[in-house]
Amino acid sequence: MTEAPAVIEATDLTKRFGDKTVVDHVSLDVRQGEIVGFLGPNGSGKTTTIRMLTGLLTPDSGSGHCLGYDITRDAEAIKRNIGYMTQRFSFYEDLSIRENLEFVARLYCLRPMAEHVDRTLDDLGLTSRQGQLAGQLSGGWKQRLALAACIMHQPKLLLLDEPTAGVDPQARREFWDQIHRLAGEGLTVLVSTHYMDEAERCHRIIYISYGKVVARGTVEEVIAQSALTTLVLQGAGDGRLVDALRREPGVDQVAQFGNTLHVVGTDAGELRQAVERVVQGRDIRVSEGETSLEDVFIRLMEQYGEARP
């Protein structure tokens, strides 16, 4: 497989606020046409990292390039060529959808303006609502407007900061279809999220915890790297089993899904013994299950979260 050219290349980005290191030597590598998921718990430094890539924050150390432009020196050129969707809706609520897009079109000097705005409205199905004030839109429509505004100038790189927070499942699905369509046209996307199903729609994921990258690769790679074993216990509707299992050595996580229990551990042998001890004499079927991304992330959160003072 031939390597596509790098769109984001960052090494050892570090950002401190006061004496708190929010981003700690984060390196990123995103190739053209890729959709890379940027994951991590709240406050892990995702937004700060993205802001450094857009030139909105100056890194304390480390360096990086977006689309070949230096993130500290060529911020103007980066701004012109990327689309950045902020976590919080940051368009004007007292302007209509169309007025917001016209504002953006003028800022990027898109000519003829009306044509660009019309096409973007049409592409994202906003035409019928173009006169509505942004402040009166629901979460899903606001997000669609924000996406429209940041892809109108046809950027080569899209940075999305938790774009689907507070958006219903259908709108999320449509949003991701849109992202994949754009990626198919050669757009590169770095998207931060903490929805597992969204992480699974990315080509690659990067997991960051307390400012440090703790896992990266494709979903399969990340799951494999974790070396977790998952056992599925069917017919275990009894809530008391959960507590019993949690007390056993070798059991890291127990999660109940209706009548089945997912029991996760790092040591396969120890886990199996622990489960057998608990289910003894009960009518429960134990089988090997697939470790999910969520299991991996909870494991990562516990592992790296505890290391902090």
Add this chain to the structure above:
Amino acid sequence: MRGEASSRIRAILVKEFIQLRRDRITFAMMVGIPIMQLILFGFAINTDPKHLPTGMIVPEPSAYTRSITAAMRNSEYFELRHGSMSERQAREALKRGTLSFVVSFPPGFSRDLVRGQEPQLLIEADATDPAAASNAVAAFDQIVESGLRDDLNGPLAQARQPAPPVDVVVHRLYNPEGVTRYNIVPGLLGVILTMTMTLMTAISLTREVERGTMENLLAMPVKPLEVMIGKITPYIGIGFVQVAIILLAAHFVFGVPMIGSFVALFVGLTLFIATNLALGYTFSTVARSQMQAMQMTFFFFLPSILLSGFMFPFRGMPEWAQWLGEVLPLTHFLRLVRGTLLKGSGMNDILPNLLPIVLIFGLVSVIALFRYRRTLD
């Protein structure tokens, strides 16, 4: 590229204009403030009160006492109570505050006057508010003299009051009657513009920060100067709406003369409005919240009112206060606007007042551009 810059400026400008149009309360405030201030300062506050209630004690009415009474009435300073009162009545009324002045003619006043014996004429004033009485008292001498001028001629000409030992000559130039509102209404133009213009832009950037739109604005390719021009320009228009309201009222309601060059006034106004907007914008780049920006505006507004020569005569202030006053754009604008409206100044006359405003404008703009945060650091 120039075309790109103008497109970006237009983006901000159109956006600001739409926001302004939708913000009904702000818009109403822009029109309401000048009208309210005009009513308050133009009508209610008057440092030269007239029609002050006055009682007369006239033991022997004659043609001369009637002439003086008529002259007093004509001066509009005094509102005379009907008929003569007794000394006791008059004193009680003064004490109660129903009268501000009592004028008493001594017995034999007319006889002494005709004989040229310079009779005394007593005016008693309620001086608890010295400012209220001082102008009327100062005018009294002249009123009496002018009242008697026509009566004392021919053989009686020598009975005219001789000049007092100290000859105080007061020439009230440009405003011979000393009409307060001629001074206050043009001053109000400057005060209202200072307050509203500074406030409007002071909250403009902090509002973007508080609404979360600043991050987006910074992430887009727009330069600090473009943002500043785009945000200031729409308010120049608003400023001129206020100017129109005030000048129309000045002319039609208050009868303020406008004898100077309108071009000079227009140039001065444009620069003064822009300077205040730039100043507010600078506050906006320094303040961290809208609240802080408003506090800074009022912190600036107070000395502007007190030290510019709007409230108190500029030359009457101690020297250090005058120096402080010279730093304020309003000080220079007041001279400029009084010059163009009342003194008939033209472009050349206002240059010494225009230059400091231009200087302040330049300085403030540079600070604003320097302070504008390009990043979220």
